[in-house]
Amino acid sequence: MAxxxxxxxxxxxxxxxxxxxxxxVCTQILPGDVAxxxxxxxxxxxxxxxxxxxxxxDVPAYLRYIHWLTGALHGDLGVALTNKRVIVDEVLPxxxxxLFLAGYAALIAIPVAVGLGIFSAINEGKLSDKLxxxxxxxxxxxxxxxxxxxxxxxxxxxxxWFPSLSxxxxxxxxxxxxxQTTLPAITLTLLVAAHMLRMTRSSVLSVMSTPYIxxxxxxxxxxxxxxxxHALPNAAAPIITVVALNLAYLVVGVVVIEAxxxxxxxGQLMVDAxxxxxxxxxxxxxxxxxxxxxxxxxxxxxxxxxxxxxxRHKR
Amino acid sequence: MAMIENKTDSGLILDxxxxxxxxxxxxxxxxxxxxxxxxxxxxxxxxxLRMGVEGGxxxxxxxxxxxxxxxxxxxxLMLWNCLxxxxxxxxxxxxxxxxxxVKPGATEWLFNIRKGVTFTSGKTLDADDVIYSLNMxxxxxxxxxxxxxxxxxxxxxxxxxxxxxxxxxxxLDLPFNLSDYHLIVVPNGFTDWSKPDGxxxxxxxxxxxxxxxxxxxxxxxxxxxxxxxxxxxxxxxIGDAAARSQALMTGQxxxxxxxxxxxxALLAKNPKLRISRTPGMGNxxxxxxxxxxxxxxxxxxxxxxKYGIDRKKIVDNVFSGYASIGNDHxxxxxxxxxxxxxxxxxxxxxxxxxxxxxxGVTAPIELQVSEGAFSxxxxxxxxxxxxxxxxxxxxxxxxxSGDGYWDNVWLKVPFCAVYWGNRPTIDNQLTSTxxxxxxxxxxxxHFQNEEFSKTLxxxxxxxxxxxxxxxxxxxxxxxxxxxxxxxxxxxxxLDACSTKLQGLTISGRYDLADDRIAEKGWFA
Numbered sequence: 160m161a162x163x164x165x166x167x168x169x170x171x172x173x174x175x176x177x178x179x180x181x182x183x184v185c186t187q188i189l190p191g192d193v194a195x196x197x198x199x200x201x202x203x204x205x206x207x208x209x210x211x212x213x214x215x216x217d218v219p220a221y222l223r224y225i226h227w228l229t230g231a232l233h234g235d236l237g238v239a240l241t242n243k244r245v246i247v248d249e250v251l252p253x254x255x256x257x258l259f260l261a262g263y264a265a266l267i268a269i270p271v272a273v274g275l276g277i278f279s280a281i282n283e284g285k286l287s288d289k290l291x292x293x294x295x296x297x298x299x300x301x302x303x304x305x306x307x308x309x310x311x312x313x314x315x316x317x318x319x320w321f322p323s324l325s326x327x328x329x330x331x332x333x334x335x336x337x338x339q340t341t342l343p344a345i346t347l348t349l350l351v352a353a354h355m356l357r358m359t360r361s362s363v364l365s366v367m368s369t370p371y372i373x374x375x376x377x378x379x380x381x382x383x384x385x386x387x388x389h390a391l392p393n394a395a396a397p398i399i400t401v402v403a404l405n406l407a408y409l410v411v412g413v414v415v416i417e418a419x420x421x422x423x424x425x426g427q428l429m430v431d432a433x434x435x436x437x438x439x440x441x442x443x444x445x446x447x448x449x450x451x452x453x454x455x456x457x458x459x460x461x462x463x464x465x466x467x468x469x470x471r472h473k474r
Numbered sequence: 475m476a477m478i479e480n481k482t483d484s485g486l487i488l489d490x491x492x493x494x495x496x497x498x499x500x501x502x503x504x505x506x507x508x509x510x511x512x513x514x515x516x517x518x519x520x521x522x523l524r525m526g527v528e529g530g531x532x533x534x535x536x537x538x539x540x541x542x543x544x545x546x547x548x549x550x551l552m553l554w555n556c557l558x559x560x561x562x563x564x565x566x567x568x569x570x571x572x573x574x575x576v577k578p579g580a581t582e583w584l585f586n587i588r589k590g591v592t593f594t595s596g597k598t599l600d601a602d603d604v605i606y607s608l609n610m611x612x613x614x615x616x617x618x619x620x621x622x623x624x625x626x627x628x629x630x631x632x633x634x635x636x637x638x639x640x641x642x643x644x645x646l647d648l649p650f651n652l653s654d655y656h657l658i659v660v661p662n663g664f665t666d667w668s669k670p671d672g673x674x675x676x677x678x679x680x681x682x683x684x685x686x687x688x689x690x691x692x693x694x695x696x697x698x699x700x701x702x703x704x705x706x707x708x709x710x711x712i713g714d715a716a717a718r719s720q721a722l723m724t725g726q727x728x729x730x731x732x733x734x735x736x737x738x739a740l741l742a743k744n745p746k747l748r749i750s751r752t753p754g755m756g757n758x759x760x761x762x763x764x765x766x767x768x769x770x771x772x773x774x775x776x777x778x779x780k781y782g783i784d785r786k787k788i789v790d791n792v793f794s795g796y797a798s799i800g801n802d803h804x805x806x807x808x809x810x811x812x813x814x815x816x817x818x819x820x821x822x823x824x825x826x827x828x829x830x831x832x833x834g835v836t837a838p839i840e841l842q843v844s845e846g847a848f849s850x851x852x853x854x855x856x857x858x859x860x861x862x863x864x865x866x867x868x869x870x871x872x873x874x875s876g877d878g879y880w881d882n883v884w885l886k887v888p889f890c891a892v893y894w895g896n897r898p899t900i901d902n903q904l905t906s907t908x909x910x911x912x913x914x915x916x917x918x919x920h921f922q923n924e925e926f927s928k929t930l931x932x933x934x935x936x937x938x939x940x941x942x943x944x945x946x947x948x949x950x951x952x953x954x955x956x957x958x959x960x961x962x963x964x965x966x967x968l969d970a971c972s973t974k975l976q977g978l979t980i981s982g983r984y985d986l987a988d989d990r991i992a993e994k995g996w997f998a
Contacts, residue, residue, distance in 0.1 A: 204915050206616040241533030242540065242683060249532065252682075308716070315724050323720040324526070324727075326710065328686060421712045421721075423685040431531040431684055431713075440532070 164461050171457040175449060179231070182445040183224045186438045227442065236443040241435055246443045250425065254447055256327055257417075257424035260340050261409035264347035268409075269402060272352040276359025276398075277391065281383050283364060292360075295353035307346045307419040314342060325420040343420045347413065351405040358401040362394040369393075396463045403459030410455075411448045516700070517977070517996040523704040525992070526712040526727035532684030536667040538656045539610065539617040544731060545711060547655045547989045549681070552689050552707060554658035554672035557585075557604065558649045560898070564810050564982035566649040570599065570659050570673065580644030580935045587635045591697050593661050595671045601631040602662040611656060619656035622902065644935035646942075647899040654898055655989065675702025675993050686710050689992070703996035722747060722970055729971035729978065729995075731986050735794035741970050749970045750978045752985055754798045754808030756965030757893040759848055761841060761858070763958035764888040766912075766920045770958050774833035780819050782826035784861035785962040792853045796968055800961035802954040804894045804903050805946075807964055808982075811900045813947035816954065826865035838870050842883055846876020847891040854962065855891065885918055892918055896983065900946050901934055908953055919958035926952045974998050 230237055236246040275295075279288040298306065315323040321342045331339075366372060367390055375385045414426035429444035530545025538554075541547055559569040568574075572588040591599040608629055611617040628640040639648070661671055670678050675696040676689035687709040696702035710727060712718045715734040719741060721727045733741060733749065742749045763770035763779070770776060785799045798807040802819060805812050843855035852873055859869045874883055883890050897903040908914075909930055911922045926949055933945035953959065967985035971978050977995035981988035987995065 206618070206620070209614065210616045239533060241531075242535035242537075244535075244683070311720055316720065319724065322726055323724050324710065324712070324717065326686070326726075328680070328682070418714050419717060421710065421714065421717050423682070428532050428684065431533070435531055435533045437533055 160464065163464055167457055167460050167464070171453045174453050175446075178449040178453070179228060179446060180224075182442050182449070183220075183227065186441050186445075187220055227439070231443075231446060236446075237439045239432075239437050239440050241437045241440075246440055249428065249440070250443050250447060252329065253423060253425045253428045256422065257410055257413065257426065259327075259336070260343055260347070260413065260422065260424060261406065263337065263340055263344040264351070264409050265406055267344060268348040268351050268355065268405070271348065272355035273359050273398065273402070275352075276356040277363060277386060279356065279360045280363035280367070280390075281386050283360075288360075291356065295349075295356050298349035299353035303346065303350055303415050304419050306349055307343070307416060310342050310346055311419075323420070325422040327423065340422070343413075343416050343422055346416055346420075347409055351408060355398070355401055355405055359394070359398050362397040363390050366390040366394045392466065395466045399459050399462050399466070403455045407452045407455045410451045517703050518998070519703050519705075519996070521704055521997040522706040522708060523729070523975070523992055523995060523997075524727045525707065525709040525986075526718050526721045526730045527709055527986070528711075528713050528715070528718065528732045530684065530711055534683040536670055536681070538658050539615060539619075541656055542618070544984075544986065544989060545687075545709065547984075548986060548992065549687050549689075549709065550655065550658055551674065551990050552676040552992045553670045553674045553678060554660065555591075555674055556653055556655065556658055558653035560650070560653050560981075560983045560988060562979050562982050562988075564808070566653055569653075570604070571649075571652070574649060576646070576648075578935075578937065580646045580648070580937075581641045583639040583641070583648055584632070585637050585639065587637065588697070589635055591673050593671050593673055594677050594692065595661065597661050597671075599659065599673060600634040601637050603659055604637055605629050605631060606662040606664070607659045608657065610660075617656060619654050621906070622651040622654055622657075622898075643931070645901065646935060646937065647901045650899040651902065673697070676707060679706075684711055698993075701993050704992065707992045709992075719970075722972070725972070728975050729969065729986070729991060731967075731969050733968040733970045735796040735966075735968065738794065738796060738968055738970075746973055747970055748973050748975075748978075749968065750980065751796065752967035752969075752980045754806045754812075754964050754966070755896050755981070755983060756797070756806075756967050756985075757848060757895055758800060758804045758806065758961050759797075759850070759854065759893050759963045759965065760800065760802075760804075760891070760959050760961035761855075762890065762892050762918045762960070764920045765956075765958040766922075767888050769833075769835040769837045769839065770888060772833045772835055773956075774829045775835045775839075776958060778826045778829035778833060778865070778867060779839075779862075780960055781822045781829060782862040782865045782867055783858050783960055783962055784821040786821065787861065788854045788857045789963050791857065792850045793963060793965065796966040797963040798966070800963050801950075802957070802959055802961050803950045804907055804959075804961060805900055805950055806896060806903075809896075809900055809903065811943050811946040813943075813950045816947065816951055819954065821861060823861070823865040826862070826867065830865065830867050839867070840870040840872055840889060842872045842874050842887045842890040844874045844876045844879045844883065844891065846874075846879035847884070848893040851891040858962075885915075898983070901930065904930055904946075904949055904953070908957065921953065921957040921959075923952055923956055926956075 227237065234247065236250065238245055239249065275291045279291050282288045311323045314320050322339060323342070325339045325343055327336055327339055363386055367386070372385060372389055375389045380388070411426070413424060414430055416422070417424040417427040425444055425447060429441060432440035432444065525548070527545055527548065529543040534540075534546045536546070536550065536553070538550060541550065555570050557569060557571045558566050561567045568588070570588050570591065571585045573586045575584045576582070587599065587601060587604060593599065608623065611619040612623050612626065625641045625643045625645060626639055627642050630638045630640070632638050641648070645651070659673065664671060675691060675698070677692055679688040679690050681687050689707045691702055691705055710721070712721060712730070715732065718730040719733065719737055722730045722741070723744065738749055741747055763776065765771055765776065780802060789795060789797045789799055799818065801816060841855055841858070843851045845852055855871050859871045862869045884892055894907060897906060906916055908917060908921045909927060910917065912920060929945050929948050933942050933949070936942040936945060969978060969985050974997050975995055976998050978987050978991055
């Protein structure tokens with residue numbers, strides 16, 4: 160089993176390496192260059208030449224890649240081209256904000272979605288099952304910004320329970336931070352809940368048709384007990400995978416939510432960096448996102464191996 | 475050699491409001507300090523101004539050589555001062571330069587530096603600081619203000635409170651050029667932009683580019699009476715127009731800029747909010763054609779293209795009425811020396827049809843537009859296409875990516891969309907786009923006209939205001955008739971604020987009270 164897990168870890172590192180090359184190549188082929196994007200329409204050709212030299216854009220790409228990768232491995236992501244700020248200092252607080260919001264949303268979403276999924280499976284075909292499905296499917300079918308604006312209208316403009324701007328900054332009290340990020344967290348919950356709920360429900364139900372479940376029923380166990388005690392452990396693998404996928408989405412896919420609530424997260428930083436062609440910042444954000452994604456997926460795989468003994472042995 | 479005292483107009487001309495208030499209008503500072511007071515009662519100290527603003531990014535820095543948008547400018551003017559300020563009526567008034575004198579020919583200038591102004595560090599402002607600050611934008615630099623100072627050959631210290639500036643070509647607009655927002659004054663030798671040391675009303679508490687900026691008022695009295703009233707200023711970056719409006723409606727911010735014209739009427743209905751509209755000062759929206767290339771070298775075709783655009787429809791539909799109709803040059807309708815007598819080119823399909831026939835052009839006309847040029851460019855292009863179709867002219871509208879628009883399309887494609895920003899003076903506005911023939915890299919219509927160049931140069935040193943006005947009128951006429959620019963709209967600036975915020979006046983230049991609302995405003 161240790162070998163299997165080690166393999167997964169190695170694969171994760173290899174994926175990251177491949178992604179790093181991809182990120183670097185892709186940022187090289189972005190149209191336009193940083194000098195003209197920063198200086199804008201008002202840049203004189205003379206100023207552009209001076210600025211490009213200052214930015215070191217005259218060094219060959221492969222050298223810049225090696226330099227960047229070795230830096231990244233040492234935790235140095237370089238300085239932003241545009242304002243010379245150290246990128247790590249810029250990215251870390253933003254990543255912290257994004258992880259905070261994602262964590263908050265996950266804390267609400269996972270218990271609610273998985274719980275509701277199990278509840279739906281127990282009550283399969285009943286009104287409560289249908290209701291849970293309808294509500295979550297409606298939420299996932301609406302564009303995320305629309306849900307966000309609906310929440311803002313009802314909970315910020317009409318009743319003034321929560322702020323429409325999620326202002327967070329360093330040194331903010333924890334409770335205040337939680338209050339400020341509640342609306343985006345609810346929005347995110349609505350976005351990811353349906354996926355997890357339905358996966359939980361269907362994987363539990365698919366296990367329900369197996370002989371050992373039938374056996375449990377024949378022994379006289381109640382439906383709820385059969386599901387929680389016998390079906391759930393065997394349905395865990397797909398649930399873990401879908402939870403990990405949604406967790407990754409909570410971190411890397413919240414750009415729109417961040418824009419609507421003006422939340423200073425990593426997605427917003429990356430979008431701004433793209434518009435300014437600040438390549439090192441784009442690369443740093445891309446790398447961090449890739450790391451989150453790969454880490455969560457690897458973790459999910461390892462967890463699945465741990466909970467499912469059958470995967471530990473070759474067929 | 476008689477020295478001409480160039481007292482600024484706001485010091486000499488008494489306007490109605492100043493008379494009512496009985497402002498002495500003798501010293502510049504008196505005129506200046508009475509201005510905010512006119513808006514609504516006397517300014518009060520105190521309170522926290524919360525701004526929700528668009529116009530910046532995480533790449534912002536406090537180095538003035540990188541300023542390109544509203545947020546860094548607003549921040550900068552809380553911490554530092556410029557040499558010259560533009561008053562609400564559009565005149566240049568003294569800021570750190572208290573007053574100035576110019577010799578005829580406008581090549582030699584003497585500027586008097588305000589006495590008794592200190593930096594945050596305690597250092598007193600003197601001529602060396604001014605010279606150092608100006609020189610940051612001269613010589614080998616990427617500063618966008620370099621072009622404004624190109625004609626300056628020498629900046630000499632006369633004494634601690636006086637500098638002499640010599641120019642290779644005379645220009646009476648030098649004080650206006652010196653009012654440019656890049657030209658803030660820092661202490662001599664200052665380089666660490668993360669620790670600002672300025673003469674402004676506030677000191678920096680926190681700066682997270684792309685997220686927020688916080689400043690607090692300096693202890694003691696600010697050198698400008700009645701200004702610098704807020705205890706603290708918190709500025710939030712809010713790039714999304716809907717989020718900005720919501721933040722204002724829910725009372726999380728006190729003032730926002732760049733209100734979406736489509737929702738401005740809705741905001742205005744809220745009794746707790748006020749919309750401030752600065753007309754004729756925003757971006758100039760245009761389609762530009764290279765007039766040295768076929769088919770645009772054909773004058774009749776250009777006339778057809780100018781008569782064939784329904785400007786009013788674009789202003790009404792694309793900009794929801796929050797713009798002025800453009801007249802084929804970049805001079806804004808509220809700019810000093812804007813020629814009100816010049817006839818507005820109307821939408822006239824018949825005339826367009828006539829000129830199109832006369833031109834004999836059969837080649838396809840392709841216009842490239844993109845939302846990367848400016849928001850609304852595609853819609854404007856569509857209205858243009860429709861209105862030209864009514865004149866029997868077929869416009870091939872091509873939408874291109876906003877990514878890299880300024881690199882790949884503008885200046886390269888013979889007919890495309892562009893915007894030009896508001897410049898400090900009419901001379902600067904015309905020079906940057908139309909002067910210098912093909913040698914001017916920004917001459918996006920490849921305009922060449924000898925009379926225009928001569929008139930523009932002569933106007934720079936013409937001391938007689940009437941004559942000067944006539945010269946600029948001729949320049950506007952020459953461009954409208956001969957250049958390849960179809961300028962159809964000049965944007966209004968739209969700010970909105972809570973009714974308790976005072977001092978958000980209509981400015982003579984930019985939005986948010988010329989980017990100085992933090993310094994000028996107060997709470998009623």
